[in-house]
Amino acid sequence: METNHPVKPEELSQQHPADIADTLQRLPVEEGLTLLQAMPAEPAGHALVELEYDYRAEVVASLAPQELVRLVQPLEHHETADLIAELEGRSREQIIQRLPDDVALPVRTLLDYPEDSAGGIMSDRFVTLSMDESVERSQERLRNSETFLSDDISYLYVVDAKKALKGIVSFRDLVFAAPGSKVSAIMRKQVTCLRLWDDQEEISRQFAHYHYLGLPVLDDQDRVVGVVRSSDVLEIAREEATEDMQLMVGLSGEERVLTSWKKSLPRRLPWLLVNLATAFAAAAVVGMYEGVIAQWTALAVFLPIIAGQGGNAGMQTLTVIIRDMALGEISPGDGRRALVKELILGIANGLAIGLVVGAVSYLWKGSALLGWIVFAAMVLNQLAAGLAGVLIPFTLKRLRVDPALASSIFLTTITDVAGFFFFLSLAALAMRWALPQ
Amino acid sequence: METNHPVKPEELSQQHPADIADTLQRLPVEEGLTLLQAMPAEPAGHALVELEYDYRAEVVASLAPQELVRLVQPLEHHETADLIAELEGRSREQIIQRLPDDVALPVRTLLDYPEDSAGGIMSDRFVTLSMDESVERSQERLRNSETFLSDDISYLYVVDAKKALKGIVSFRDLVFAAPGSKVSAIMRKQVTCLRLWDDQEEISRQFAHYHYLGLPVLDDQDRVVGVVRSSDVLEIAREEATEDMQLMVGLSGEERVLTSWKKSLPRRLPWLLVNLATAFAAAAVVGMYEGVIAQWTALAVFLPIIAGQGGNAGMQTLTVIIRDMALGEISPGDGRRALVKELILGIANGLAIGLVVGAVSYLWKGSALLGWIVFAAMVLNQLAAGLAGVLIPFTLKRLRVDPALASSIFLTTITDVAGFFFFLSLAALAMRWALPQ
Incomplete structure (x- = not known):
């Protein structure tokens, strides 16, 4: 047992906060609270x-107001705003009122921006x-305000009398500049900026695409009101990008291995x-052809193969598209390209798999007719899988729903329904025309 | 049509390189080459x-040596090393020999490190x-070497006479320090470092976990030989984290929507x-019970439901675990926790779904016995799904294979086989004992 000996707060305090958090969230909330x-x-x-x-939401809700303020x-x-945002309106107000005025005011302002906007992060x-x-x-002025500055500030923002952003200067620029030159002479004027309401997913794409270290956030009057750093975006990028894996199969996007089953059940069961x-x-669909299966039971044996191959091929297509969408690498016109590519792949995969599965069916059940039916159904099913794999995410996107949302559930429905229909209706036709009654 | 008018190289040149690349990779390789x-x-x-x-690999392979050198x-x-790494041994040597000596030497050194190691990135x-x-x-010395410095350097590395790392100084520190003080007096001595052979996935986890801006890379003698920046890691983190989505369903991990079908086919078809x-x-398994199905065709109708529910529930479990593994948030002992949680969820989900599906079966087919069989099979199948969803990734990990690799394929096999076996063997038993022959 790893957790047999109790964790000592003095030892825990020495670790990096990210490691302390790792230890805490493996303990029951009450123990975590006591240690904090x-x-x-x-x-x-x-x-x-x-x-x-x-875990954090539970801890924040359970802490006494004076302890949270500490x-x-x-x-x-x-960071304070992020924590307080997890509380209900009244408890939230309780905490803010206990904060010093010079903290309460900016925290209130930050709480006004949506959590997933530039203003929120x-x-x-x-x-x-x-x-x-x-x-x-x-330089002199900076030296005297040192306490205000943290380590991870790379750029200084140059503003005019109305506080509007006019350019940026890096610490590096300051070191290299001749002491007498004016700030306006050394600043870079072409500055990429974010706006308060920009979406965090779009921001993380921009950081990954253009390799920014940090970007200033401007309000309506072009005043700098904050800064987003690449180190903050890194975690968002990893979480956003992997959230889609969860959404695809009907998960919340936020479930962890350590999430309790009581929290998981109401999130998973509805999907x-x-x-x-x-x-x-x-x-x-299978029920429609029960009569056919009753006469030719071998058909039932092939249902899992039809469903399995359609589902897997469709998931391949779907995953390629959802991933590119998550990484922001889909442009207008790519949908049509994707469709053409997947239809070609559907035919090619369908022919290859159809030949194998048709031959095996013939050898297994001794019926050439069955082999041909399985072959034809497989080609059609692979085509349907490619088609569904492209159309589902693009349709969800057009409906302004997350393209990943429950998409694997919709996909397997289509591949199952289409696959069974192709297979069983071909079999029904074959029985009517080809087999002696 | 978006691509009807030809792209002009003069206009393209004005854009950000990342945007130029976006445009190029939507064109046929020959057109991309001409524009470059x-x-x-x-x-x-x-x-x-x-x-x-x-696309890059094709372009690099098609460029004439003198053009690549330009x-x-x-x-x-x-960056040069990354490009050259895509060439075969002989063409690689051709390029390196055309490079100026002060470039060829470091490029050769960098080519020696594995692509996915700290040395490689x-x-x-x-x-x-x-x-x-x-x-x-x-400061004076830095001012005179300005050409050597780029924008995204935040830290300076303090070394002793043997070039071993002793501390770091940020540009910010330099700005704030009294001009007469020694570098050793203002440097920070506790420095987190990477080693040349550290794995990039592990590095991206560290950057996300600890929010680093940049870390120095040391060789065996503790000499600084390079630096990894958070902006470089951001793209790796996004790609690594989403690679697993692809591996799960039998994709290469590198396929994009724009990847041609000729490249996709040989990667997808084997899986x-x-x-x-x-x-x-x-x-x-279904074949083993063909006789049972022949006598009771309604059973065939329920096969897709058994398979579909087992597959979806298993994918939920699998996805939660793979994602936490990808984000590096699994600790020893978490496997047992996950197993307990998923077994509880399997029973709870199984009872809920079993009741619904059992009742619907009874109403649809008018057989209470069928309802009970479907109910029992569903509970057992949901348990098996939870179990498989936990055991597959942990087993793959223990075998030192990527835990995501083809895991959804293995998972649906287990849920199909177990589900059909539970359902059909229960039905066979029921027919033998409960139904009048």
């Missing part, structure tokens, strides 16, 4: 930020320079019931 | 680096300071044939 309360605010507050979503004290405003800690100041004077409804559609 | 050759080396070289894997000229050494462009130098003297082999296992 026994640690100094500095590591405990940062560890709280690093906890996984469900823990958020070493945090940046946007940005830090409001950044440094501005005035255009007309000299490099020397700027399993949706799947059940769609499975009945496939069953109904 | 018509553009100045500066944007064209950087665009070449940004092309997606398959295009890599504005690139960093590690690091940049060899970084700046060192001496411990005994003053801050003022360091479809593996799936076919496993589908025959499920078919064989």
Whole structure:
């Protein structure tokens, strides 16, 4: 047993907050709470930020207001806002009122932006320079405000008298510049910016696409109000990109191995019931041909093969498309290209698999007719799988639904229904025309 | 039609290299080549680096040696090495020999490290300071070497006489330090480092976990030989994390919507044939009970429901685990926790779905016995799905295979085989004991 000996708060405090969080979220919430309360605010507050979503929500809801206020004290405003955002309206107000005024005000502002917008993920800690100041004077001023600055600030933002962004200067630029030159002379004027309401998924795509280190966030009047850093986006990018894997099979997108079964059940069961409804559609197709199966039982043996091959091929197509959509690498016109490619692949795969499965069926059951039926059904089914694999995500996207949402459930419905229909209707036709009654 | 008017190289050159690459890889390779050759080396070289894997390999292989040498000229050494790595031994040597000596040597060194190691992804462009130098003297020296420095360098590495790493200084530190102080006095001594052979997946986990901006890479003698930046890791993190979605369903992990069908077919078809082999296992189970189905055809109608529910529930379990493994959030001991959780969920989901599907079967086919058989088979199948969803990825991991590899294919085999066996053997038993012959 790994967790036999109790965790000591003094030892835990020495670790990196991300590692402290890892340890805590493997313990029952009550134990986690006790440990957090026994640690100094500095590591405990940062560890709280690093906890996984469900566990963190429980911890934040269970902490006494004065204890939560203690823990958020070493945090940046946007981290505090993220934690408080998990509370209901009244408890939220309780906490904010206990915060010092110079924290409560910015936290309130940050809470107004949607969680998944630039405003919701940005830090409001950044440094501005005035255009007309000299490099020397700027350096001096910075030296005196050192406490305000953290390690991960790479750029300084140059603003005019109305606080509107005019350019950026890196610390590197400051080091290299002649001390007497004006800030406006060394700043770079072409600056990529984010707007407060930009979507975080789009932001993470931009960071990955253009390899940004950090971008300023502007309000309606072009004033810098925050900054988004690549280190913050990295975690979002990993989570967003993998969320789709979960959505495809009917999961919340936020479930972890450590999520308790009580939380999982109400999230998973509804999608399993949706799947059940769609499975009945496939069953109904088989039901339509019960008479045929009654006369030719060998057909039943091939149902799992038809369903399995259609499902797997369709999932291949679907996954390629969902992944490219998640990575933001789909442009207008790519849908048609994808369709053409997948139809060709459907025919090619269908012919190859159909030949194998047709030959095996013939050898197994001794009926050449069955072999041909299986062959033809497989080609048609592979075509349907490619078609469904392309059309489902593009249709969901056009309906402004996440293209991954339950897509594997819809896909297997189509491949099952189409596959069984092709196979059993061909068999029914064959029995009527080719077999002696 | 979006691509009706030809793309002009002069206009293309003005865009960001990542956007140029986006345009190029939607054109046939010959057109892409012509455009690259018509553009100045500066944007064209950087665009070449940004092309997606398959397209880039084709372009690099088709470029004349002198043209490739022209295009890599504005690139960093590690980018040049990445491009050359795609060529065969002889063509590779041809290019390297045409490079200037001060480029050929470092490129050769970088080519020696595995592509997915710290050595394979690091940049060899970084700046060192001496411990005994003053801050003022360091700044002066840096000012004179400006051409060597790029924008995205945040840290300077402090080394001793043997070039071993002793600490780091940020540009910010340099700006704030008193000009007369020694570098050794302002440097931070606790530095997280990477080693040349560290795995890139592990590196991207560390960057996401600890929010690093950049980390130095050391050789055996603790000398700094390169630096890995968070902006480089971001793209790796997104690709690694989503690769698993592809591996699960039998894709290469590198397929894109734009990948041609000729490249896709030989990658997808083998896994479809593996799936076919496993589908025959499920078919064989049905075959064992052909006699039972012949007497009770209604059973065939329920096969798709059994298979569909087992497959979907198993995929939910599998996906939660694969995702946590991909994000590096599984610790020893989590396997047992996952097993307990999934078995509880299997029973709970099984009872809920079993009741619904049992009741519907009774109402549809008018047989209470059939209802009970479907109910019992569903509970057992959901348990088997949970069990398989946990055991498959942990077993693959223990076998040192990627836990995602073809896992959905193995999973549906188990849920199909187990589900059909439970359902049909229960039906066979019931027919023998409960139904009047």
